[in-house]
Amino acid sequence: MSIRRRIAGIVRPTRTAPAPDPLASLDASYQQQLDMLEAARRSTADVAAHRRRVQLLAEQAAAQVESLNRQAEAAVAAGNDDAARDALRGALTAGKRRDALNVQQRALDSQLHGLEQTLGRLEQRIEDARLHYLKLRTDYGAAQAALGMQDALRAAGQGAADTRAAAAAAEREVRRLQALAAAREELAWTDPDSHQVREAFEELETRLSAEAALTRLRARTDPPAGP
Numbered sequence: 001m002s003i004r005r006r007i008a009g010i011v012r013p014t015r016t017a018p019a020p021d022p023l024a025s026l027d028a029s030y031q032q033q034l035d036m037l038e039a040a041r042r043s044t045a046d047v048a049a050h051r052r053r054v055q056l057l058a059e060q061a062a063a064q065v066e067s068l069n070r071q072a073e074a075a076v077a078a079g080n081d082d083a084a085r086d087a088l089r090g091a092l093t094a095g096k097r098r099d100a101l102n103v104q105q106r107a108l109d110s111q112l113h114g115l116e117q118t119l120g121r122l123e124q125r126i127e128d129a130r131l132h133y134l135k136l137r138t139d140y141g142a143a144q145a146a147l148g149m150q151d152a153l154r155a156a157g158q159g160a161a162d163t164r165a166a167a168a169a170a171e172r173e174v175r176r177l178q179a180l181a182a183a184r185e186e187l188a189w190t191d192p193d194s195h196q197v198r199e200a201f202e203e204l205e206t207r208l209s210a211e212a213a214l215t216r217l218r219a220r221t222d223p224p225a226g227p
Contacts, residue, residue, distance in 0.1 A: 022140070023137065023140060026133060026136060026137070030129065030130070030133045033126050033129055034126065036122070037119075037122055037123065037126050040115075040118065040119050040122055041119065043115065044112070044115040044116060044119050047108060047111055047112050047115055048112055050108060051105060051108035051109065051112055054101055054104050054105045054108060055105050057097075057101050058098055058101035058102050058105055061094050061095070061097045061098035061101055062098045064090075064091075064094040064098075065091050065094045065095045065098060068087045068088070068090045068091035068094060069087070069088075069091050071083070071084075071087040072084045072085075072087035072088045072091065075087060
């Protein structure tokens with residue numbers, strides 16, 4: 001294969017490749033940002049739900065501690081040291097679980113606070129992007145409308161030019177036909193055997209005959225003149 005054919009094979013697809021649609025790329029980019037925002041909202045909601053469950057467990061552990069301490073007090077008052085010991089051991093275990101849950105809750109509070117701040121910034125950024133996106137779509141539509149108007153005006157101008165050219169051609173043809181008819185008419189009068197000449201002579205003969213008949217009629221009807 002020659003170098004020229006190789007270059008043509010490379011350049012031809014490049015020339016015929018369709019141009020990317022800028023609005024499609026813009027729509028895809030904006031949709032990707034919306035998907036990211038939705039994922040951030042779901043993550044924040046999941047952390048908030050987990051933090052709420054930990055809070056409930058911590059509250060249950062705290063309530064259990066209080067209940068077991070009251071049971072221990074009641075057992076001591078009743079002189080039941082074994083029951084008091086069991087209640088106190090249970091209260092200590094529940095207290096440790098409560099403290100661990102409180103630590104976990106504070107960590108989740110910090111994580112949730114950071115997520116909410118990040119989500120707020122992301123929402124503001126995407127809101128700014130949405131406004132910019134709408135402006136770009138509006139500007140793009142206006143530019144397309146302007147180009148369409150220019151194309152329409154250009155087509156209308158071309159149509160008007162074509163109409164003027166056609167009218168001028170028609171006028172020239174009319175003048176040509178009129179000149180041809182006048183020339184034929186003139187040539188017909190120069191031919192003694194033409195239809196126009198024969199009609200003219202017949203009309204002249206008819207007039208002369210009518211005048212002669214009129215003269216004879218007057219001679220018969222008019223009285224003779226005196227001596």
